[in-house]
Structures are given as structure tokens and as C-alpha cells.
Amino acid sequence: MNHNEHSMNNASLFERSKTLVPGGVHSPVRSFKGLHRTPIFVTEGNGAYIKDVEGNEYIDFCMSFGPLILGHQNSIVKKEIISALDRGWSFGACEPYSLKLVDYITTRIPFVEMMRFVNSGTEAVMTALRLAKGITGRNLIVKFNGCFHGHVDSMLIKAGSGLAGTSEATSKGISPRVAEETLVLELNDRQGVSDLFKKYPGQIAAIIIEPLPANNGLLVQHQSFLQFLREVTLEDGALLIFDEVISGFRVGFGGMAEKLGITPDLVTYGKIIGGGMPVGAIGGSKKFMEHLAPIGGVYQAGTLSANPLAMTAGYSTLQQLTSENYSLLESYTQKIISVFQTFFQQYNQGQFSEITMAQYGSLFWFVPGKDIHSLKDIPNSLSNKFYELFKVFLDRGIYLAPNAYEVSFVSLAHDEKVIEDLKQKLLF
Ligand SMILES: *Cc1c(COP(=O)(O)O)cnc(C)c1O
Numbered sequence: 001m002n003h004n005e006h007s008m009n010n011a012s013l014f015e016r017s018k019t020l021v022p023g024g025v026h027s028p029v030r031s032f033k034g035l036h037r038t039p040i041f042v043t044e045g046n047g048a049y050i051k052d053v054e055g056n057e058y059i060d061f062c063m064s065f066g067p068l069i070l071g072h073q074n075s076i077v078k079k080e081i082i083s084a085l086d087r088g089w090s091f092g093a094c095e096p097y098s099l100k101l102v103d104y105i106t107t108r109i110p111f112v113e114m115m116r117f118v119n120s121g122t123e124a125v126m127t128a129l130r131l132a133k134g135i136t137g138r139n140l141i142v143k144f145n146g147c148f149h150g151h152v153d154s155m156l157i158k159a160g161s162g163l164a165g166t167s168e169a170t171s172k173g174i175s176p177r178v179a180e181e182t183l184v185l186e187l188n189d190r191q192g193v194s195d196l197f198k199k200y201p202g203q204i205a206a207i208i209i210e211p212l213p214a215n216n217g218l219l220v221q222h223q224s225f226l227q228f229l230r231e232v233t234l235e236d237g238a239l240l241i242f243d244e245v246i247s248g249f250r251v252g253f254g255g256m257a258e259k260l261g262i263t264p265d266l267v268t269y270g271k272i273i274g275g276g277m278p279v280g281a282i283g284g285s286k287k288f289m290e291h292l293a294p295i296g297g298v299y300q301a302g303t304l305s306a307n308p309l310a311m312t313a314g315y316s317t318l319q320q321l322t323s324e325n326y327s328l329l330e331s332y333t334q335k336i337i338s339v340f341q342t343f344f345q346q347y348n349q350g351q352f353s354e355i356t357m358a359q360y361g362s363l364f365w366f367v368p369g370k371d372i373h374s375l376k377d378i379p380n381s382l383s384n385k386f387y388e389l390f391k392v393f394l395d396r397g398i399y400l401a402p403n404a405y406e407v408s409f410v411s412l413a414h415d416e417k418v419i420e421d422l423k424q425k426l427l428f
Pocket of ligand 1: 125148
């Protein structure tokens with residue numbers, strides 16, 4: 001170790017970062033905002049573990065916010081990325097690697113007849129919305145409070161606090177005209193959806209929803225609500241977009257569309273589809289997808305789209321997602337949840353005893369309260385409880401996404417050995 005490395009610690013790196021990068025971070029939630037604690041600077045990840053610059057090791061339940069369903073440095077993915085590296089890492093031309101990935105997905109998810117690759121989930125959503133507007137010739141988009149669709153302007157919108165039916169941007173820098181074209185409802189509000197179609201007949205281009213909302217806690221929806229959205233959109237000629245950036249390849253290979261038996265018109269993927277490399281994708285029927293340039297009139301392009309390293313990482317990740325592995329993931333998740341539950345009962349005279357856990361597949365979320373299915377049901381006490389919990393976990397070598405509204409992710413690397421280690425860290 002040279003002199004420089006000796007002096008590296010989380011606090012000094014964060015101080016230095018703050019002078020060079022806004023808030024010291026390249027994505028806001030990484031800053032540990034509200035936690036009154038310095039973020040850890042991760043230097044490596046291996047299996048279910050990450051290590052920080054001070055040499056502390058943690059069991060990782062953030063897993064890069066979802067992409068790493070196989071764990072850090074899965075040996076097969078790593079080998080494939082290294083061979084891809086030997087062939088060059090960007091061509092800006094047609095290449096066979098993305099075709100392998102499209103082929104693999106389209107043969108397994110029937111409603112996805114065609115795909116287009118981009119570089120992030122945000123880009124995928126942005127393109128899907130433009131495509132929906134281009135196909136329908138309409139301008140309005142309906143979204144739901146509690147669903148996150150990346151940082152495209154038209155999705156950083158919530159229901160207005162004033163008059164019913166008004167919309168407000170959740171960020172500065174968004175034109176009120178853009179905000180007006182996004183209509184926002186509460187999850188599970190059927191009446192609201194019907195009313196909007198009555199108020200704006202033939203004007204709504206699409207409803208976009210996370211079929212498993214997992215970015216503001218885990219707000220599991222009734223199948224019947226999503227089915228209802230499918231029916232009303234079909235009736236009106238609007239499109240239904242499933243944003244499966246988190247749920248795609250996570251809850252099962254075909255995501256929530258497959259789980260629920262509901263076919264959206266367009267789907268967006270991200271996270272797992274790139275195996276930890278930057279990838280997003282839009283999928284749907286040939287008749288809709290062919291509205292994209294160069295055949296159709298909806299423009300979309302990308303210098304690094306379908307990057308060969310990313311395509312290779314995605315392909316070798318998806319190939320390992322067998323139904324046996326999904327069952328294994330769920331069984332690890334059940335065991336992990338039961339360790340946490342035991343901990344909540346016994347820690348510090350019941351300090352955390354009101355915390356319950358929401359779970360769906362290999363996703364879980366700590367929440368004080370039961371039966372939470374929409375943003376407005378989440379108790380205000382959530383953040384404070386989480387801050388206490390997060391610090392206790394961090395001190396015991398357990399890393400969660402540093403925000404109460406983020407879910408946790410289990411990977412195939414969180415095996416029996418790791419579960420035993422979790423028990424050691426929490427129960428003894
Ligand atoms: C993560 C996420 C996005 C944004 O993807 P990025 O790759 O971060 O741009 C969009 N929608 C959903 C449902 C997500 O979970």
C-alpha cells in the first residue's frame with residue numbers, strides 16, 4: 001500500500017468528493033442524506049459481500065439497487081465479460097452480441113416480439129413514452145404516486161396539492177407545460193382512472209405503472225387493478241406500459257407480466273437485463289416497435305446502445321436465471337427474513353418490534369405497519385425508525401440501500417453460508 005492509500009478513509013474521501021461532485025455523489029440516495037453518517041466508499045464486491053475503503057466488510061442487501069441478481073463477480077458473467085473485452089468494447093455498428101440477448105428474451109417472453117436497447121432504465125422509459133405518444137398521436141400520460149420511472153422530466157411529477165386533477169413537478173427545472181401532460185393518481189384508484197378517461201376521451205396516450213411498485217417501499221398491487229388498467233386502456237385506445245426495470249427477470253424471468261398473466265403493450269427493462277452493466281430496453285409487439293426509427297417516425301438513437309460488454313453481461317446473467325434458481329432465491333429470502341424477524345423481536349427490549357417485512361419474491365422491505373399498498377398508507381415514522389435500524393445494521397456489517405423507501409435485494413450469492421453469517425451478526 002502506498003502512502004495515499006493509507007490515508008484513504010470514508011470520511012476523507014467524502015470531504016474530497018464534496019469539493020468536486022455535487023453533494024459528493026453521482027446519484028442522490030448514495031449520500032446517506034438524513035442518516036448523519038458518512039457514506040461508505042465501496043472498493044470491491046464479491047458474492048454477497050462488499051468491502052469499503054477502510055477494509056470493513058458488509059453483507060450487501062442493496063446489490064447495486066437490483067441488477068446483481070447473481071451476486072458480485074459471478075464467475076460465469078466475469079469470464080464472459082473478460083472474453084468480450086478481448087474483442088473490443090464499443091463498435092457503434094451492428095454486432096452479433098445484442099442479437100443473442102434479444103433472441104434469448106423474445107423466445108421466452110411471448111409478448112416481447114421486438115426490442116431496442118438503450119443505456120439505462122430512464123432512457124427506456126423516455127423512449128417508451130415517446131413511442132406511445134407517436135403511435136397514438138396523443139399527448140397525455142397517466143402515472144401513479146409511489147411509482148418511480150427514472151428521472152425523465154415528464155415522470156418527475158406528483159398530484160398537485162391544489163385543484164383536483166392538477167400536476168406538480170417534484171423537481172425544479174421542469175416546465176409547467178410538461179407537468180400538465182402527466183396526470184397522476186393514487187395506486188389502486190379505479191374511480192380516478194375511469195374519471196380521467198371520461199374527462200380526456202381519446203387524449204391519453206398511455207398509462208405507465210410499475211406492476212410491482214418497488215421504489216417507494218414495496219407496494220404490492222392487486223392483480224385485478226392491473227387487469228382493470230389493461231381493460232380500460234384497450235377500450236379507449238391508450239397503451240399500457242409496464243415499467244419492469246426492477247421486476248423484470250427479478251420476480252421470475254417474464255417479470256410481473258408473466259406472473260399476473262397480463263400483457264402490456266410496451267415494457268421497459270433495466271437493472272438485471274445488463275447484469276450490472278448500464279443497459280435499458282424497450283420491448284413490445286412488432287406492430288408497435290416498428291414505429292421506432294429507422295422504419296417508423298419515432299426517433300431514438302444511442303452512441304453506446306447495445307454495447308458489446310453490456311450485452312454479454314446481460315446474456316450470461318439471464319442464462320443463469322432458471323426456474324430452479326428462482327425457487328432457490330425465494331427460499332434464501334424466506335430464511336433471511338426470518339433471521340431479521342427474530343432480531344426485531346429480541347433486540348434492545350423490543351426497540352424494533354413493530355417492524356414487519358413486506359416481501360415479494362427476492363425483494364423485501366422493512367416497514368412499521370402492515371397492509372401497505374399505496375404511498376399514502378406509509379407511516380410518517382418510517383424514516384426515523386429506518387435511520388436507527390440502518391446504523392445498527394451497518395455497525396454489525398450489514399449494508400442496506402441508505403433510504404427507508406428503498407427495498408432490499410437478495411441474490412443467488414446470499415446462500416446458506418451467508419445466511420449463517422447473517423445470524424452470527426444479528427442474533428449472537
Ligand atoms: C431503477 C428504475 C428506473 C430507472 O432506471 P435507471 O437505470 O436508474 O435510469 C426506472 N423505473 C424503475 C421501475 C426503476 O426501478
